Amino acid sequence: MDSAAQLETIAACWQGAFHNQRQVAATLARGGQVAPELTRELRTLEVERLEAPQLGAVVLYFQEFRASAPQLAHRQRVVVLRVDPQRGVVRAEQLFFQGGPTYDRPPLGTVRVQTLGPEAFDRHPGCDLFFEAEPAHGRFRARMDPGACRYRHPQDGEVCADFEMLLYPDQLWYRDRSLRLADGSVRGEVDGFSWLLFDRADGGLGADLPALMRQQGLWG
Secondary structure (H helix, E strand, O other): OOHHHHHHHHHHHHOEEEEOHHHHHHHHHHOOOOOOOOOOOOEEEEEEEEOOOOOOOEEEEEEEEEOOOOOOEOEEEEEEEEEEOOOOEEEEEEEEEOOOOOOOEOOOOHHHHOOOOHHHEEEOHHHOEEEEEEHHHOEEEEEOOOOOEEEEEOOOEEEEEEEEEEEOOOEEEEEEEEEEOOOOOEEEEOHHHOOEEEEEOEOEOOOOHHHHHHHHOOOO
């Protein structure tokens, strides 16, 4: 498959609604001591393709929500997919919304987002993702270049982010953390830098979701 065909395949796999219900249920069924590496919080992810030629030919917009703060989009990004001519692979350029925090932002509707111009976003090329096909596993792996995603945090100084994603036709995995460069300490990480597993939500989250959420102590 050439790079242009890979781009459309990646875009198709990335779009849709996802949740980590199965991973959370497995953690709860396991029982035992609570540990930061064990995923206990339900997360939902919505990825839509935008008609936004002012940003690029293939533009995706995603918002991820946590059950503990459903009124905020924990992660909110626009990504532009294109073939990187130097590397010959698919590159996902991450566009960060200007203004406000990087995480836990007010939700923003698709209709509004797809009208925004380039000036509405900050670009950090070192934070872009590069996709590699892994046909033996039927997936694509996307990651940043090691040590390349650096930014200055108002309180913590220079920070380096590390993000990696596995993309299947029916699943999406990712792990994410950031380190303070001054002393090498962890500034933030998702569940002990473990993989989060999101399944495609073909038929919604299921009738047992409220019961599952009550077990976490996060439902009403």
